[in-house]
Amino acid sequence: xxxxxxxxxxxxxxxxxxxxxxxxxxxxxxxxxxxxxxxxxxxxxxxxxxxxxxxxxxxxxxxxxxxxxxxxxxxxxxxxxxxxxxxxxxxxxxxxxxxxxxxxxxxxxxxxxxxxxxxxxxxxxxxxxxxxxxxxxxxxxxxxxxxxxxxxxxxxxxxxxxxxxxxxxxxxxxxxxxxxxxxxxxxxxxxxxxxxxxxxxxxxxxxxxxxxxxxxxxxxxxxxxxxxxxxxxxxxxxxxxxxxxxxxxxxxxxxxxxxxxxxxxxxxxxxxxxxxxxxxxxxxxx
Numbered sequence: 001x002x003x004x005x006x007x008x009x010x011x012x013x014x015x016x017x018x019x020x021x022x023x024x025x026x027x028x029x030x031x032x033x034x035x036x037x038x039x040x041x042x043x044x045x046x047x048x049x050x051x052x053x054x055x056x057x058x059x060x061x062x063x064x065x066x067x068x069x070x071x072x073x074x075x076x077x078x079x080x081x082x083x084x085x086x087x088x089x090x091x092x093x094x095x096x097x098x099x100x101x102x103x104x105x106x107x108x109x110x111x112x113x114x115x116x117x118x119x120x121x122x123x124x125x126x127x128x129x130x131x132x133x134x135x136x137x138x139x140x141x142x143x144x145x146x147x148x149x150x151x152x153x154x155x156x157x158x159x160x161x162x163x164x165x166x167x168x169x170x171x172x173x174x175x176x177x178x179x180x181x182x183x184x185x186x187x188x189x190x191x192x193x194x195x196x197x198x199x200x201x202x203x204x205x206x207x208x209x210x211x212x213x214x215x216x217x218x219x220x221x222x223x224x225x226x227x228x229x230x231x232x233x234x235x236x237x238x239x240x241x242x243x244x245x246x247x248x249x250x251x252x253x254x255x256x257x258x259x260x261x262x263x264x265x266x267x268x269x270x271x272x273x274x275x276x277x278x279x280x281x282x283x284x285x286x
Contacts, residue, residue: 005266007034010107012099014090014160015117016072017041018064020231022181022260023116024072025253029261031081036107039069039085040099040117061232082107090117090156091148096163112177112264113164115202119152121145122192138191146194153198158205161220165213176218177264180206181256182275184224184283203275210273219272221263226279228256246281 011030016023016039027037044065054060069085076083084106088095103110122138123145139145157180168176182199183189189196203222210220227233227241228251238250259278262268277283 002267004033004261004264006030006112006261006264009035009111009264010038010103010109011035011112011114011264012038012040012103012110013114013116014040015042017043017067017069017085018061018230019067019071019075020064020229020253022225022228022230022253022256023114025257026114026116026260027072027083028076028079028081029254029257030112030264031076031083032079033261034081035112037076037081037083038103038106038110039072039083040090041069041085041087042089042117043068043087055235056229056231056238057234058232061230064231090160091119091151093159096156096159099160100163100167109167109171109173110164111173111175113160113179114260114264115157115160115178115180117152117156118181118195119149119198120192120195121148123194124191125193141193149194149198150201153195154201154205157202161205161209161213165216165218168216168218174217176213176216177268178206178209178213178218178220179260179263180220180222181260182222182224184226184277184279186224206275207273214272219263219268221268221272222275223256223259223263224275224277224279224283225256226251226277226282228253228279244282245279249280251278251280 013023013027016027027039031037044062073083086102123141124138128140182203185196186199206220206222241250242248256278
């Protein structure tokens with residue numbers, strides 16, 4: 001059996017309250033390796049339409065996002081793992097150092113940082129009233145839509161990495177891992193312009209971080225996702241997407257969690273500054 005080296009490590013995962021999500025799957029996976037997992041979350045204000053409570057789609061997804069982390073924590077605790085959680089809006093700059101404080105009180109300094117939390121307000125260059133891209137409801141790009149996406153997907157990730165490193169250096173640590181979660185639409189995302197652009201900026205931050213933090217023993221990598229069923233893809237859309245993916249299906253959160261855990265493991269100790277596409281072949285870069 002391969003030893004991941006994660007037993008006893010302290011792992012901070014942002015955006016991990018959706019039980020069907022990538023953050024939750026990652027939390028469960030790390031806990032199964034003996035890591036002490038701290039879950040950050042921020043609830044959506046949207047309310048589930050009871051008629052759609054078992055059907056993947058926008059309403060179902062928002063309902064999962066509106067949950068606390070209790071369901072995820074319970075699953076970990078029942079399996080004998082160690083986990084704790086704290087809710088905070090990462091768009092509020094004061095919450096970032098406090099999040100690390102909360103982790104240190106619960107488990108000690110952060111060894112592995114997984115930046116999974118994301119904001120996803122859709123916007124387009126098309127004027128209001130024009131046909132929405134992919135027949136989805138979107139608004140014309142605005143300062144508000146731009147700032148909402150960038151505040152969480154780009155700025156917060158940069159500040160999380162900086163806070164992680166400040167504490168890392170202060171305690172003279174020698175081993176660390178950062179894994180950031182992106183999308184394979186980051187280079188151009190019609191209908192979700194600011195979301196894609198903010199993730200592209202995050203990827204740039206990640207490569208620069210890999211160069212700067214490498215001498216300290218910290219690796220920084222990105223997982224870039226294809227379509228993953230976290231509760232947001234309607235069944236009819238899932239069927240359409242199957243035809244676009246070489247492996248013939250959308251992804252499972254657990255499959256992304258495996259990739260994230262690999263990049264945090266001892267087996268990935270010589271890998272840094274890389275963008276790993278996890279999408280069944282949905283995108284194949286040169």
